Amino acid sequence: MAIRRDEAIILRTRDYSESDRLITFFSRNQGQLTGIAKGARRSKKRFVHTLEPCSHVAVTYVDRPTSGLVRLDASELKNAFIALRSDIARLGYASLSCEIVLEMSPERQANAALFDLLYQYLEQLELAVEPENTSLLFQTRMLHLSGYGPNLQGCILCGQKLRAGGNWFFSILQGGLVCNDHKHGQQPYPVSLGTVMLLRQAQQLPLAKLWRLRFQRQSRQECRFLLIDLVRHYLEKDLKSLKLLYQIGALQPTDSR
Numbered sequence: 001m002a003i004r005r006d007e008a009i010i011l012r013t014r015d016y017s018e019s020d021r022l023i024t025f026f027s028r029n030q031g032q033l034t035g036i037a038k039g040a041r042r043s044k045k046r047f048v049h050t051l052e053p054c055s056h057v058a059v060t061y062v063d064r065p066t067s068g069l070v071r072l073d074a075s076e077l078k079n080a081f082i083a084l085r086s087d088i089a090r091l092g093y094a095s096l097s098c099e100i101v102l103e104m105s106p107e108r109q110a111n112a113a114l115f116d117l118l119y120q121y122l123e124q125l126e127l128a129v130e131p132e133n134t135s136l137l138f139q140t141r142m143l144h145l146s147g148y149g150p151n152l153q154g155c156i157l158c159g160q161k162l163r164a165g166g167n168w169f170f171s172i173l174q175g176g177l178v179c180n181d182h183k184h185g186q187q188p189y190p191v192s193l194g195t196v197m198l199l200r201q202a203q204q205l206p207l208a209k210l211w212r213l214r215f216q217r218q219s220r221q222e223c224r225f226l227l228i229d230l231v232r233h234y235l236e237k238d239l240k241s242l243k244l245l246y247q248i249g250a251l252q253p254t255d256s257r
């Protein structure tokens with residue numbers, strides 16, 4: 001049995017038994033793990049405020065080769081991102097991102113770049129004037145870092161290179177661009193050249209510069225559900241966190257297709 005220490009972001013917390021909780025976290029060096037926090041339901045002292053979803057913590061856990069679950073021995077709070085918890089829209093976008101990482105990242109597969117993205121995203125979201133913009137940047141980069149980044153070079157079906165003029169579409173089924181001739185039956189989302197260039201930048205810019213990018217009105221409308229629908233397509237299920245964003249009016253479900 002190996003005792004490990006790592007930094008992590010809490011993705012989900014569930015009751016496990018009368019006294020224990022089941023905690024899923026995304027650790028920087030081991031990727032996604034789920035652990036039992038013994039006594040977490042009974043003794044609030046032991047894990048006080050450190051198991052809340054979206055919190056950044058330093059975890060100590062025991063990896064047990066015979067079990068898929070680790071034993072979470074300690075969780076020390078590094079950053080609770082308090083500003084997110086007092087603003088329902090920001091909290092909604094934070095929860096959405098944690099759910100996307102929870103569902104899209106395989107267990108025990110380290111992805112330090114994705115950890116850094118999620119951490120910086122939560123930091124940026126605390127300050128964000130436009131949380132949706134920050135969320136779209138996260139979604140674009142997250143898909144790219146997870147190997148699901150859309151192909152934005154040209155039409156996936158005929159190879160025609162992206163160029164100014166002509167109509168371009170994004171196909172959820174193909175996971176990338178299609179030209180006007182090949183959009184039929186592909187669940188096409190119209191996208192402007194400006195939006196495609198912005199998405200490309202969001203895939204490639206150094207992380208520290210990512211947050212300067214702005215989805216202007218048209219790009220925001222074009223991308224509002226494009227990336228989320230791509231995630232839903234890969235997962236073959238809906239995302240629970242969207243409900244909160246619908247309820248508070250941050251997103252309109254009718255925008256989606």
Ligand SMILES: [Zn+2]
Nearest residue numbers: 155158179182
């Ligand atoms: Zn084509």
